[in-house]
Amino acid sequence: MAELQTIVNEIHQALLPRLGEGKVADYIPQLARVDPKKFGIAVIDIHGRVYKAGDCDEPFSIQSVSKVFTLTLALGKHGETTWNRVGREPSGSAFNSIVQLEHENGKPRNPFINAGAIAISDLVMSGHTPREAIGEIVRFVQYLADDETIAIDPDVARSETATGYRNFALANFMKSFGKLDHAVDHVLGVYFHQCALAMSCTQLARAALFLANNGKNPLTGHTVVSSQRARRINALMLTCGHYDGSGDFAYHVGLPGKSGVGGGIMAVAPGRASVAVWSPGLNQVGNSLLGSVALEMLAARTGWSIFGTQH
Numbered sequence: 514m515a516e517l518q519t520i521v522n523e524i525h526q527a528l529l530p531r532l533g534e535g536k537v538a539d540y541i542p543q544l545a546r547v548d549p550k551k552f553g554i555a556v557i558d559i560h561g562r563v564y565k566a567g568d569c570d571e572p573f574s575i576q577s578v579s580k581v582f583t584l585t586l587a588l589g590k591h592g593e594t595t596w597n598r599v600g601r602e603p604s605g606s607a608f609n610s611i612v613q614l615e616h617e618n619g620k621p622r623n624p625f626i627n628a629g630a631i632a633i634s635d636l637v638m639s640g641h642t643p644r645e646a647i648g649e650i651v652r653f654v655q656y657l658a659d660d661e662t663i664a665i666d667p668d669v670a671r672s673e674t675a676t677g678y679r680n681f682a683l684a685n686f687m688k689s690f691g692k693l694d695h696a697v698d699h700v701l702g703v704y705f706h707q708c709a710l711a712m713s714c715t716q717l718a719r720a721a722l723f724l725a726n727n728g729k730n731p732l733t734g735h736t737v738v739s740s741q742r743a744r745r746i747n748a749l750m751l752t753c754g755h756y757d758g759s760g761d762f763a764y765h766v767g768l769p770g771k772s773g774v775g776g777g778i779m780a781v782a783p784g785r786a787s788v789a790v791w792s793p794g795l796n797q798v799g800n801s802l803l804g805s806v807a808l809e810m811l812a813a814r815t816g817w818s819i820f821g822t823q824h
């Protein structure tokens with residue numbers, strides 16, 4: 514294997530002529546304003562060595578990547594009873610789909626589709642006002658990334674609150690089944706703010722490092738979760754992290770990962786490294802188009818697929 518920084522540089526160079534491919538999310542007005550030609554990549558190995566290229570230090574809207582952090586928080590607070598509220602099966606449907614919810618009596622398929630993440634936000638809120646819950650999420654992400662500068666972009670949160678009709682529908686539907694403890698607008702307030710966290714690829718890769726290292730952040734020495742829990746979160750990212758593109762992502766990349774409509778993807782090579790990529794143009798199912806290509810190239814060149822080694 515070539516040196517990792519060389520591989521990262523090659524991926525960046527190879528994708529430069531393609532920047533702008535895909536479609537930037539425009540259903541959240543503030544996201545539609547992002548330059549579609551941005552591209553960043555950051556890889557951090559479990560010894561803390563950083564390899565990066567492009568716009569890797571520019572914060573962007575992490576959107577659904579935040580669902581990994583809130584799931585980790587909810588599991589910390591509620592343990593296995595978290596699974597009374599959300600399932601662990603891939604949905605095979607779009608991230609904002611409502612169809613399965615009726616059949617399954619308001620219990621979302623998994624914590625990474627919107628309905629599931631809204632249920633998780635409701636769990637994170639227990640015992641808190643919405644403002645406190647948002648503060649707890651931000652502090653948790655700062656702790657994971659060991660970076661107190663990480664913050665929410667209030668314009669993105671406001672923009673999504675003003676136009677999040679689909680998410681209001683999902684939350685109201687779940688509430689009608691008695692599946693949310695808190696008021697719908699409070700739960701969505703928390704959900705929209707967690708999605709509006711702004712982070713760079715470098716910060717995201719740092720925040721994911723505990724998942725690559727059996728639950729322990731090798732940079733800070735903090736044990737965030739048990740090794741069993743880290744494996745389980747990785748399993749969920751592999752099976753559900755890219756919505757109805759999860760099978761395709763496993764096929765092409767072979768790493769647990771979580772995407773967001775801001776164009777970010779956070780991925781984990783267990784025992785080796787964490788990775789974050791950012792390219793705002795999305796594919797048909799709402800995952801970063803060039804971000805997926807970059808991760809496919811990285812996995813091919815490093816042999817990091819969890820499904821087997823290559824010669």
Ligand SMILES: NC(=O)CC[C@H](N)C(=O)O
Nearest residue numbers: 576577608627708773774
């Ligand atoms: N896939 C995503 O990143 C979706 C998150 C976005 N905040 C939404 O609820 O629509």
